[in-house]
Amino acid sequence: MQKKCTLITAAAGLVLALGAPVVGSLPAMAATAPTSSVAAAATTPELGSGGHVFAHGIVTLTSAVYDQGRISVEGVITERVRDVQINAGHGYQAGKVGAGGRFSASVASDSPTFELRFGTKYNAYNFATVESVLWSAVAPGTPPETPGPRPTLTPLPVPADPNPAPEPQPQPEQDAKQPGMPNVLAVSGTDGGWTNDFETGAVESLFTAYDHARREATVTRPTDGTLHVQQSSDGVTFTDRATYTAGGGIGKFTDIDVTLPEGSSWLEYKMWVEDSSGRKSEAQKFFVQEFPARN
Structure with a gap:
């Protein structure tokens, strides 16, 4: 199953009024290859060696499994956050953030796509988001995608020019009088x-x-x-x-x-x-x- 991701960054220290909706998300950012030392130490059959590191190395997923209608996610975040929540289209469920930024979250879902948001929960209505990512979980034991061999490109033959340029003709001496032309x-x-x-x-x-x-x-x-x-x-x-x-x-x-x-x-x-x-x-x-x- 194809995995996809989006990273959304919001300003840290966002103060929200009671009852106000969550605002301040920045545009989505693409994922990059694994780079963090924490992620490199993790190995899962679903995500491969190093897991999946999102842009800037802030969030790393070490496991994202969709099994029997439930999504279970584990990973590491380098930002200092207090709360993590997961949403699969039916509302946010609280996860856990432990020592070293390791987090886990789980939610029932009828599809493998989910969203994680990290930050501080003030009450049932207000959550100050620091980071947010979108991803799709896979079935247990699914091997990571490996790139196949690149196809060999054969150059196409160049067709002959139907209107070839004429061969250059020798030019007469610059100051010579031309036949049928006036003197200089x-x-x-x-x-x-x-x-x-x-x-x-x-x-x-x-x-x-x-x-x-x-x-x-x-x-x-x-x-x-x-x-x-x-x-x-x-x-x-x-x-x-x-x-x-x-x-x-x-x-x-x-x-x-x-x-x-x-x-x-x-x-x-x-x-x-x-x-x-x-x-x-x-x-x-x-x-x-x-x-x-x-x-």
């Missing part, structure tokens, strides 16, 4: 201490300058072999203006597109904003440099 572009801009420098191998590069209005320049190398710089502004009352130097020539444009031949070419232009009254912001100077193709 280097774009820089400066206005006093402000700089914006980066390199990109993407088809389209975007950099943004902030002044009176938000201005953007997009640098692309389309498949027709030319370099395009497109500028725009989201300002409502501002107009973009720019000057540029391309391939040695100097010009001025107000449209949004500049064409630069492919090769070791570079583009320099200044951009500012101008409001409706003709006032100009400080110019920001940008450079667009395309490196020669590297195969």
Whole structure:
């Protein structure tokens, strides 16, 4: 028969008023393996060598027998208590606590499960509980439970991945020009201490300058072999203006597109904003440099 236990601890020195119910129990606590020297000296066929030690080693059962409708319990408690009572569902019956904390209790019952409580009985209605345990007795001579051999676990075969990851492909040199891709572009801009420098191998590069209005320049190398710089502004009352130097020539444009031949070419232009009254912001100077193709 499976044995089960619960240990409930209450504060010592609990003072109860006359007629008041018993209060102060703490949550149940699990049992542990035998550890106390007193329990280790006991041997019973029902509980095995050492009996059963509850949590913290406070209560040890050395015998718990259920025979012909009666539960008989013996054990040891390390706390100093005066009284022990046993209950099997029909009210508490007094047991005995002797020298060294050895106790015994017995009660008639139609089931093997019982509760023991330890403490001080003040009268027929009040019992100050120090410790309380729940347990189940067994028939006389029942051998203690012994753990069986652990089963051998066989690892299951790992199924093949239905969607295996592709084999890694060798990566080209980092700075090499890719077939069908534009040359690497280097774009820089400066206005006093402000700089914006980066390199990109993407088809389209975007950099943004902030002044009176938000201005953007997009640098692309389309498949027709030319370099395009497109500028725009989201300002409502501002107009973009720019000057540029391309391939040695100097010009001025107000449209949004500049064409630069492919090769070791570079583009320099200044951009500012101008409001409706003709006032100009400080110019920001940008450079667009395309490196020669590297195969």
